[in-house]
Amino acid sequence: MSDLTMLLAVFEDIEPASGGIEKLRDLGVADDQMNVISGIPIKATILGRRSALTRVPAIAMTGAVLGMLLGLFLIYGTPFLFPLNVGGQPIYPVPQGIIITFEMTMLGLMGFAFIGMFVDSGFPSYTPKEYIPEISDGKIAILFRCPDNEQKKFIDALKKLGAESVELAEARQL
Amino acid sequence: MSSIAKPLALPHAEEQEDPREQLMHDPRSRGEMNDMVMESMHSTTWKYWTVTGILAVIVVVCLFYAWYYLIMQGLGVAGVNRPVYWGIFLVEVVFWIGISHAGTFISAILRVLKVEGRRPFTRAAELMTTFGLVQAGISVFLHMGRVWLSYWLIPFPNERGLWPDFHSPLMWDFMAISTYLLSSTMYLFLPLIPDMAMARDRSTGWRKAAYRILAIGFRGTEGEWKNLITAMNIFAFAIIPVMFSVHTIVSWDFAMASRPGWSSSVFGPYFVIGALHSGMAAVAIVLFLIRSTMKNMKYFLRPEHFDLLGKLMLMVSMAWAYFYFNDYIVSWYGGDKWEKIVQEFTEKGPLWYLWYAMLFFNIVVPFAVLWNKKWRQTPWLLAIVGLLINAGMWLERYIIIPETLTINRMPFTWRLYVPGVEIVLTIGNFAFFFLLYMLASRFLPLIPVWEVQEGHESHTLRKIGKASIPTLSDME
Structure with missing residues (x-):
């Protein structure tokens, strides 16, 4: 089996890019061997791809649970450590408990959604990566692996579909 | 010969507007x-530096030096004294938290409802939230007087054996504002990441280094976008109830005290709508x-x-009037002696x-101006309305806090509040x-x-009959 090479095909627009993805699939490139890089979010269905999986909601929910526990500790745990009698109010009240618990739950939810976005995307990352600055100018790039000895076949096929360039993907400092 | 229709408008009177007038x-x-936005950031004239310099001098003198003076002399140089212990510092806290509300609210609610007009101005509004909260935070510390003891708010015993009481509305306030500050800063940063990547790709020198750090390695792969959009959606939904809770809790700082003029069950929503009133008006000023x-x-x-913003301002203004009247009429009709005196x-x-x-x-002012579409679409006019609304909302907080505190159930303590160093600090x-x-x-x-x-990709013009009708595809 020949070695795999990573190529970067750059398209002007969504339409030819989605055609390019289909062509790559026809040529035997598996879905997990290609990635679309774009300057705007594009729905997976528009490109004929399956949606990327994300763990952000699960991480956020974990944060919400942890936040709720912290809130419960602050409102019910701290009076256990230092009971403060104020105006004859109960030491472990329910209505006040709702307020602090709500705030901490929401902080946990959002804080962990933020962290989850970092963790699941591998951010922050300052190592060289396959990328060209034209992507943030609106171009759409397909990063894919193909057999080393079939490079030309892939390049020709994608150029025929309107790719502006198909070149060896070079990791560069962002 | 009699006509079979109502009189028609003059020719061209209702001609279709040019769709290109709309950004989308x-x-x-x-x-x-990208070039236009980068150019706007790089273009600095002498006027810019002059204004920035003047503002910097004012900040150094009126904020930092005056604060130093306040710390060295003590709270006596402020006008707060019996019975008005909450003066302009607290007016400022409520005012700035109010300002900060609309930024996040506009961005989040319009994102959730997929209102297309939001696209170009969400960032400017979100920034307002963060900077508004910075001012609110400063005002809290100014009010504290001995700021170096602010760690007493942390659940950790201090040298006098005092503990924070999480049952107290002031503690809820601290928790809610901290939550809001953290979450709105994160919410500001998330949609900023792709723009940081854009700026990184077309910068050099120190800017490139800074943008590189802030872009955190973003390229725009499918997985990165999916994670980013998911996180932004979670924030957009979650931050709305948090926003409501923050100003409701701020209102409880007052409403939970059984004082004439404060103890009102409608204070929560009334404060929230007041926050949106001043905040949206501030967005108009900033955008202008x-x-x-x-x-x-x-x-x-x-x-x-500006038209979209003007409509929101009008709606919020009507809602504010409704809540104000609701609060007013109940106190007026109730006949309580002290409420009547206040x-x-x-x-x-x-x-x-x-x-x-x-x-x-x-x-x-908003009723008189914002019904008119042409006036709503006039940026300078909307900014003036925004300025007046903010003056009005600042006065509302002044009336609620120091003015109401003047009157209490012990007439021998009544004293009018006269601000001192607070004016300079403001x-x-x-x-x-x-x-x-x-x-x-x-x-x-x-x-x-x-x-x-993204908005441009979603919008097209569709020919229906003689007209080209803007059409929107749901690409989000």
């Missing part, structure tokens, strides 16, 4: 838009300033966006003109807000270019 139907290439002082911004911020003091006392000015600015607060905005405008892309391009 006047697309430019992404590269061009950005549009008229920064290069290329007229392309992104158009009369249609109301009479507000309306007929030595500061009666503040009450009338508040009603005029908050209700009459000037410093406002200058600091604008200084932060001025500096940010030259470093952060104020227009979320990727969101604008």
Whole structure:
């Protein structure tokens, strides 16, 4: 089996890019061997791809649970450590408990959604990566692996579909 | 011969508006838009530096030096004294938290409802939230006096054996504002990441290094976008109830005390709507300033966006009037002796003109101007309305806090509040807000270019009959 090479095909627009993805699939490139890089979010269905999986909601929910526990500790745990009698109010009240618990739950939810976005995307990352600055100018790039000895076949096929360039993907400092 | 229709308008009187007047139907290439935004950040004239310099001097003198003076002399140099222990510092806290509300609210609610007009101005509004909360935080510390003891708020025993009481509305306030500050800062940062990547790709020198760090390695792969959009959606939904909770809790600082003028069950929603009233008005001012002082911004911020904002301001103004009247009529009808005295003091006392000015600015001005589409679409006019509404809302907080505190159930303690060093510090607060905005405008892309391009991709014109009708595809 020949070695795999990573190529970067750059398209002007969504339409030819989605055609390019289909062509790559026809040529035997598996879905997990290609990635679309774009300057705007594009729905997976528009490109004929399956949606990327994300763990952000699960991480956020974990944060919400942890936040709720912290809130419960602050409102019910701290009076256990230092009971403060104020105006004859109960030491472990329910209505006040709702307020602090709500705030901490929401902080946990959002804080962990933020962290989850970092963790699941591998951010922050300052190592060289396959990328060209034209992507943030609106171009759409397909990063894919193909057999080393079939490079030309892939390049020709994608150029025929309107790719502006198909070149060896070079990791560069962002 | 009799006509079979109502009289028709004069020829061309109702001619179709040119769709290119709308940003979404006047697309430019992404590269061009990127260049325009980058140019707006790089263009600094002598006027910019002069204004920034003046603001910096005001901040140093009126905020930092005056604060130093306050610390060295003690709270005695402020006007707070028995019975008015909450003065302008607290007015400022409520005012700035209010300002901060609309930024996040506008961005989140319009994102959730997929309102297309939001696209170019969400960033400017979100920035307002963060900078507004900075001012609110400063005001809290000013009010504390001995700021070096602020760690007493942490659940850790201090040297006098005191513990914070999480059952206290003041503690809820601390928790809610901290939550809101953290979450709105994160919410500001998330949609900024792709724009930071854009700025990184076309910068050099120290800017490149800074943008590289802030872009955190973002390229725009499918997985990165999926995670980013998911996180943004979670924030957009979650931050709305948090926003409501923050100002409700701020209102409870007052409503939970059984004082005449404060103890009201409608205070929560009344404060929330008041926050939105002042905040949306502040967005109008900020957008006007950005549009008229920064290069290329007229392309992104158009009369249609001011129109949208004007409609929101009008709705919120009506809602504020409703809540104010609701609060007022219950106290008036209830017949409680002390409530009556407070109301009479507000309306007929030595500061009666503040009450009338508040009603005029908050209700009459928006009602008189914002019904008219042409006027709503006039940026400078909307900014003036915004300025007056903010003056009105500042007065409302002044009436609620120091003026109401003047009257209590012990008439021998009644004393009119006369602010001292607070006035200087207030000037410093406002200058600091604008200084932060001025500096940010030259470093952060104020227009979320990727969101604008996303909008361009979704919009088309469809020919129906004789007209070209704007059509929207759901690509989000």
